[in-house]
Amino acid sequence: MTNLRELAEMDLADTLEDPKNWGLPVVLKDPDGVEQNVNGQILYDTIVENPATGGEMIVHKPVVTVRRSSLSRVPVPGEKWSVQIPITPDPEADKVTYLLGRPSEDGGSLGFIRLYLIKAEQEAP
Amino acid sequence: MAEMNFELVRDAIEDLLISKAGTDFRVISAQTRAQAAEEVKDNNRSVEVYYSQGDFPQGQGSLSGPMTHEVTFKIDLTASAAAKGDLATLENPAATPAEIAAALTGFKKARIEADRSLDELWRLVWQALMAASSIDLEMSRKIASRWLTNYRKDTPITHGELVVLTGSADFTCKIEEETTGLIPVTPDPAEFDTELQVTHDPDGVIDDKGKAGVYVENPA
Numbered sequence: 001m002t003n004l005r006e007l008a009e010m011d012l013a014d015t016l017e018d019p020k021n022w023g024l025p026v027v028l029k030d031p032d033g034v035e036q037n038v039n040g041q042i043l044y045d046t047i048v049e050n051p052a053t054g055g056e057m058i059v060h061k062p063v064v065t066v067r068r069s070s071l072s073r074v075p076v077p078g079e080k081w082s083v084q085i086p087i088t089p090d091p092e093a094d095k096v097t098y099l100l101g102r103p104s105e106d107g108g109s110l111g112f113i114r115l116y117l118i119k120a121e122q123e124a125p
Numbered sequence: 126m127a128e129m130n131f132e133l134v135r136d137a138i139e140d141l142l143i144s145k146a147g148t149d150f151r152v153i154s155a156q157t158r159a160q161a162a163e164e165v166k167d168n169n170r171s172v173e174v175y176y177s178q179g180d181f182p183q184g185q186g187s188l189s190g191p192m193t194h195e196v197t198f199k200i201d202l203t204a205s206a207a208a209k210g211d212l213a214t215l216e217n218p219a220a221t222p223a224e225i226a227a228a229l230t231g232f233k234k235a236r237i238e239a240d241r242s243l244d245e246l247w248r249l250v251w252q253a254l255m256a257a258s259s260i261d262l263e264m265s266r267k268i269a270s271r272w273l274t275n276y277r278k279d280t281p282i283t284h285g286e287l288v289v290l291t292g293s294a295d296f297t298c299k300i301e302e303e304t305t306g307l308i309p310v311t312p313d314p315a316e317f318d319t320e321l322q323v324t325h326d327p328d329g330v331i332d333d334k335g336k337a338g339v340y341v342e343n344p345a
Contacts, residue, residue: 029229031226031229031230032222032226033221033222033223033227034222035225046285057161059161059284059285061285062286080229080230080232082225082229084216095216097212097215099208099229099232099235116283118207118208118235118283118287118288119235119286119287120207120208120209120210120212120215120232121207121208121209121212122209122210122212122213123209123210123211123212123233
């Protein structure tokens with residue numbers, strides 16, 4: 001018999017991965033150069049508090065949430081990964097490449113993992 | 126009201142930095158709001174100059190001026206950076222896993238890029254303000270004990286997709302201040318009566334009835 005925890009994890013197929021809901025295509029490249037194509041939820045902007053003024057401001061800070069069980073290899077802190085996401089919340093939009101700043105296991109109990117991205121730029125020759 | 130000298134020095138520091146900044150950094154005139162990470166990225170780094178502290182040692186200077194003003198200006202430096210590396214290979218669909226792995230390994234962390242960028246900015250500012258040619262901050266007035274010191278780098282913070290790094294230093298010097306009062310009173314220029322009153326009596330009697338003057342012996 002399936003318990004509630006397993007049911008919640010199975011629900012991630014709808015809540016995180018289903019393109020009809022929040023799912024958007026995400027391409028992960030691990031330190032060995034191996035590519036994984038998954039669907040995940042992407043939060044593009046975040047509201048943070050401006051420490052100088054105390055006011056709220058919106059910063060571009062993409063956070064990708066993916067289902068842990070869909071990954072063949074799970075990022076761990078200290079590893080260099082790249083993450084490609086659509087530049088806008090549209091599956092057909094052009095992709096933009098980020099580096100993985102840090103993976104966060106704060107969704108571990110429900111079976112998802114959050115990826116905090118940082119901007120990647122071409123180094124001048 | 127006439128500006129005090131510390132205000133003139135503050136403006137001179139700004140003008141000097143602006144003249145040396147070129148496209149390497151921006152100069153901001155006052156302690157401002159927090160800046161967005163995108164605003165201070167790469168060569169768009171910023172330098173803020175503001176009057177931070179002023180001491181008037183009581184034993185230096187006279188009661189009515191001039192007085193010695195030991196001034197501290199805060200020089201705030203801000204830079205941000207993204208991770209830099211071989212992005213073209215990461216985005217190339219034909220790249221092999223080995224090539225992608227090599228590109229990922231070669232990426233320089235944004236934190237290190239921001240650190241180097243701020244170090245370079247500090248070098249530019251220090252060289253601009255401490256150069257021998259800047260000894261008087263290109264002002265005509267005298268500035269004593271000019272010194273740029275106490276540089277501190279803060280902890281890098283991730284601001285969205287970029288890493289922001291800030292630092293600050295103290296620019297100290299001694300200048301003279303005059304007390305002009307809140308509403309300066311400028312006295313009219315003094316007028317001296319320079320008229321020489323010489324009275325000569327042909328009978329040899331000097332007419333000295335209360336008149337100031339110099340008696341001149343008539344040579345005739």
